[in-house]
Amino acid sequence: MVKQTIQIFARVKPPVRKHQQGIYSIDEDEKLIPSLEIILPRDLADGFVNNKRESYKFKFQRIFDQDAKQETIFENIAKPVAGSVLEGYNGTIFAYGQTGSGKTFTITGGAERYSDRGIIPRTLSYIFEQLQKDSSKMYTTHISYLEIYNECGYDLLDPRHEASSLEDLPKVTILEDPDQNIHLKNLTLHQATTEEEALNLLFLGDTNRMIAETPMNQASTRSHCIFTIHLSSKEPGSATVRHAKLHLVDLAGSERVAKTGVGGHLLTEAKYINLSLHYLEQVIIALSEKHRSHIPYRNSMMTSVLRDSLGGNCMTTMIATLSLEKRNLDESISTCRFAQRVALIKNEAVLNEEIDPRLMIKRLQKEIQELKDELAMVTAEQRTEALTEAELLQLEKLITSFLEDQDPESRLEVGADMRKVHHCFHHLKKLLNDKKIFGNNTVSNTVSSESKDRDCQEPLKEEEYRKLRDILKQRDNEINILVNMLKKEKKKAQEALHLAGMDRREFRHSQSPPFPPGNPEEGQRMRLSSAPSQAQDFSILGNRSSLLHKKTGMREEMSLGRQEAFEIFKRDHADSVTIDDNKQILKQRFSEAKALGESINEARSKIGHLKEEITQRHIQQVALGISENMAVPLMPDQQEEKLRSQLEEEKRRYKTMFTRLKALKVEIEHLQLLMDKAKVKLQKEFEVWWAEEATNLQVNSPAVNSLDHTKPFLQTSDSQHEQSQLFSNKSSGGWEVQGQGTGRFDVCDVNARKILPSPCPSPHSQKQSSTSTPLEDSIPKRPMSSIPLTGDSQTDSDILAFIKARQSILQKQCLGSN
Numbered sequence: 001m002v003k004q005t006i007q008i009f010a011r012v013k014p015p016v017r018k019h020q021q022g023i024y025s026i027d028e029d030e031k032l033i034p035s036l037e038i039i040l041p042r043d044l045a046d047g048f049v050n051n052k053r054e055s056y057k058f059k060f061q062r063i064f065d066q067d068a069k070q071e072t073i074f075e076n077i078a079k080p081v082a083g084s085v086l087e088g089y090n091g092t093i094f095a096y097g098q099t100g101s102g103k104t105f106t107i108t109g110g111a112e113r114y115s116d117r118g119i120i121p122r123t124l125s126y127i128f129e130q131l132q133k134d135s136s137k138m139y140t141t142h143i144s145y146l147e148i149y150n151e152c153g154y155d156l157l158d159p160r161h162e163a164s165s166l167e168d169l170p171k172v173t174i175l176e177d178p179d180q181n182i183h184l185k186n187l188t189l190h191q192a193t194t195e196e197e198a199l200n201l202l203f204l205g206d207t208n209r210m211i212a213e214t215p216m217n218q219a220s221t222r223s224h225c226i227f228t229i230h231l232s233s234k235e236p237g238s239a240t241v242r243h244a245k246l247h248l249v250d251l252a253g254s255e256r257v258a259k260t261g262v263g264g265h266l267l268t269e270a271k272y273i274n275l276s277l278h279y280l281e282q283v284i285i286a287l288s289e290k291h292r293s294h295i296p297y298r299n300s301m302m303t304s305v306l307r308d309s310l311g312g313n314c315m316t317t318m319i320a321t322l323s324l325e326k327r328n329l330d331e332s333i334s335t336c337r338f339a340q341r342v343a344l345i346k347n348e349a350v351l352n353e354e355i356d357p358r359l360m361i362k363r364l365q366k367e368i369q370e371l372k373d374e375l376a377m378v379t380a381e382q383r384t385e386a387l388t389e390a391e392l393l394q395l396e397k398l399i400t401s402f403l404e405d406q407d408p409e410s411r412l413e414v415g416a417d418m419r420k421v422h423h424c425f426h427h428l429k430k431l432l433n434d435k436k437i438f439g440n441n442t443v444s445n446t447v448s449s450e451s452k453d454r455d456c457q458e459p460l461k462e463e464e465y466r467k468l469r470d471i472l473k474q475r476d477n478e479i480n481i482l483v484n485m486l487k488k489e490k491k492k493a494q495e496a497l498h499l500a501g502m503d504r505r506e507f508r509h510s511q512s513p514p515f516p517p518g519n520p521e522e523g524q525r526m527r528l529s530s531a532p533s534q535a536q537d538f539s540i541l542g543n544r545s546s547l548l549h550k551k552t553g554m555r556e557e558m559s560l561g562r563q564e565a566f567e568i569f570k571r572d573h574a575d576s577v578t579i580d581d582n583k584q585i586l587k588q589r590f591s592e593a594k595a596l597g598e599s600i601n602e603a604r605s606k607i608g609h610l611k612e613e614i615t616q617r618h619i620q621q622v623a624l625g626i627s628e629n630m631a632v633p634l635m636p637d638q639q640e641e642k643l644r645s646q647l648e649e650e651k652r653r654y655k656t657m658f659t660r661l662k663a664l665k666v667e668i669e670h671l672q673l674l675m676d677k678a679k680v681k682l683q684k685e686f687e688v689w690w691a692e693e694a695t696n697l698q699v700n701s702p703a704v705n706s707l708d709h710t711k712p713f714l715q716t717s718d719s720q721h722e723q724s725q726l727f728s729n730k731s732s733g734g735w736e737v738q739g740q741g742t743g744r745f746d747v748c749d750v751n752a753r754k755i756l757p758s759p760c761p762s763p764h765s766q767k768q769s770s771t772s773t774p775l776e777d778s779i780p781k782r783p784m785s786s787i788p789l790t791g792d793s794q795t796d797s798d799i800l801a802f803i804k805a806r807q808s809i810l811q812k813q814c815l816g817s818n
């Protein structure tokens with residue numbers, strides 16, 4: 001049993017703007033516990049509490065400042081927890097902090113760069129690497145991904161889900177057994193045998209989460225997400241199975257209601273979410289107080305699910321994510337206070353071992369049989385009659401399966417019958433002789449002992465005959481070796497031919513651009529050709545792609561107008577820069593992987609050649625020895641040694657390149673998943689926008705039949721609400737929204753700029769509205785604003801032509817004003 005308090009770490013996020021940074025300092029004296037001091041300016045403190053405190057100091061296990069890399073966070077925080085999980089203990093890592101403080105960035109990772117991948121992908125990578133290294137146990141890994149929103153659980157990995165809204169996902173409910181163990185009904189566990197499979201599940205869950213989110217529910221900030229790795233391990237022959245769970249938790253934003261500054265529906269929700277975190281806090285307070293017998297776990301779903309992680313059988317770690325900008329200082333102080341209370345909680349982690357009843361029965365049956373056999377031996381019940389045909393056959397079968405069994409502890413159980421024991425020995429001897437396991441030695445030993453006996457008696461002729469017979473035997477052996485080599489070479493040549501074929505296919509693939517024009521969804525799939533096993537690995541990518549496609553309801557068929565609108569939307573979207581950047585990196589990695597694959601193939605054939613040369617050399621030496629009548633050459637062969645050191649060098653090179661290729665493969669896989677996700681996001685935003693336009697058209701169409709009567713469309717939260725509602729209604733059977741309304745819609749007035757696609761729309765530009773210039777003000781605050789649509793592809797094309805014209809005018813205006 002391991003007793004441990006919950007470990008607390010702090011991570012400070014880099015500020016969006018340097019000058020907004022609040023004052024804080026980190027004291028990391030090696031002898032002292034690290035501490036974080038936050039200075040609250042007097043005016044802020046005034047409004048915050050009455051006693052005018054200015055400096056707040058908090059202790060943490062470690063504090064990671066703004067420049068801490070994801071790698072450092074993994075190494076220091078997640079790796080030790082993953083290590084305990086591999087040993088069989090439960091583990092939990094949860095991120096707590098206000099919205100925007102970096103919880104998702106820390107737990108899952110950034111959506112742009114490979115180096116930004118967070119704790120989940122790195123932990124998966126680490127766990128699978130360790131499992132591969134450890135051949136002493138048999139492991140199975142399962143993944144589940146749960147989202148809790150408004151006290152309801154949703155299974156993010158539901159395989160049947162046609163993603164559209166959170167409510168469509170299967171609801172997960174809590175069941176408690178008589179021993180007060182929590183079970184989650186409807187939460188699917190998916191087996192993952194490789195890192196790739198597990199990563200695919202993570203991205204599938206994230207994509208489902210993203211698609212299910214609407215501007216109304218803002219699930220990403222208001223829900224808790226629990227990604228769980230379930231690990232079971234068993235030693236061969238043992239009936240004991242170890243189970244361990246690792247929860248990686250991205251909690252809802254911890255900001256308080258007073259700060260959200262929203263009314264109506266959103267306010268109710270904000271309170272509700274805080275209620276869930278409030279219950280978490282209550283549990284934590286109860287746990288940190290001694291002699292509290294009742295811990296209110298049952299008050300909320302999240303505390304019920306994480307019951308073991310809080311004051312139970314688990315090694316738990318909390319990461320307090322802090323955004324220390326001036327306006328966030330008070331929230332950061334709350335986060336630190338929460339962490340201090342969490343640090344008082346003591347957990348007791350035990351090894352979760354369990355006896356598998358089926359294995360236990362087998363073991364006991366075996367033991368009974370052994371005891372019976374022993375008894376028979378002791379009571380000396382001897383049998384003399386010959387074994388029957390059936391018994392012999394049965395014995396031979398037993399021997400075969402015994403020889404084939406890889407388990408080092410397997411035994412050949414024939415019972416206490418000496419006739420059977422003897423027969424087994426006879427049979428094994430026969431097998432050994434047949435297979436010539438003692439091959440040359442036996443032959444040469446027999447030959448030499450025979451010859452010794454005769455040496456002094458036989459005449460010279462007999463001597464010559466013996467020599468010739470020896471040489472013949474040697475030649476026979478050499479021929480055998482050569483035939484074997486030839487077979488191997490032939491096999492290699494066939495493999496090389498096969499690989500070369502794959503290479504050519506891959507080359508053709510890599511020449512086409514990652515996103516062929518006119519089919520934006522179809523990403524490039526990769527296949528490397530360095531080893532057959534890898535080709536197999538990469539086929540998973542294809543599966544993932546189609547899986548994601550199916551999951552996200554991405555469609556192939558769009559009307560021409562809509563396709564064009566999508567192209568423009570995509571081009572002008574801020575994320576397209578990220579997608580393009582990643583495309584570039586992916587291209588580089590592809591060519592690097594391809595070149596590496598080629599070098600690996602070269603190294604492999606070089607290794608083959610060197611081996612062949614060494615064997616040839618060896619055969620020559622032996623032949624020389626025979627012709628000069630020497631058993632072994634006197635001098636060590638320098639040429640052969642040189643070849644051997646070359647071979648070693650080549651093998652090292654091969655290994656290094658292979659390791660690099662493996663790493664590249666993971667990186668490429670990750671980048672492709674990031675791009676898939678970005679594309680789904682883009683598509684989703686496009687669909688939302690498209691649906692908004694449709695609503696807008698319906699609302700405006702009767703009044704907007706002529707150029708001069710067009711009204712600019714201004715976004716209000718109400719209209720946003722209506723549009724989202726419409727979107728979610730319309731999209732309930734997938735997220736495609738068909739063009740609605742048939743009225744013509746033409747736009748032309750002084751305010752027309754407000755309803756045209758922005759030349760540089762981005763989510764960031766929306767957030768920065770308060771500092772925008774008059775020109776920026778005239779540019780819409782949403783990715784693309786009202787353009788009409790009819791659902792009719794011809795009309796859509798007209799509209800598109802119009803948009804393009806307006807866009808170029810707008811761009812000129814932008815340029816002119818600069």
Ligand code: ADP
Nearest residue numbers: 012013014098099100101102103104105106110
């Ligand atoms: P939360 O999940 O707490 O709401 P996010 O993880 O979404 O916050 O982070 C908000 C933004 O800040 C994201 O754009 C993210 O990429 C960025 N970010 C967060 N932490 C860091 C960090 N340590 N380094 C760089 N960017 C960060």
Ligand code: MG
Nearest residue numbers: 103104220221
């Ligand atoms: Mg988040």
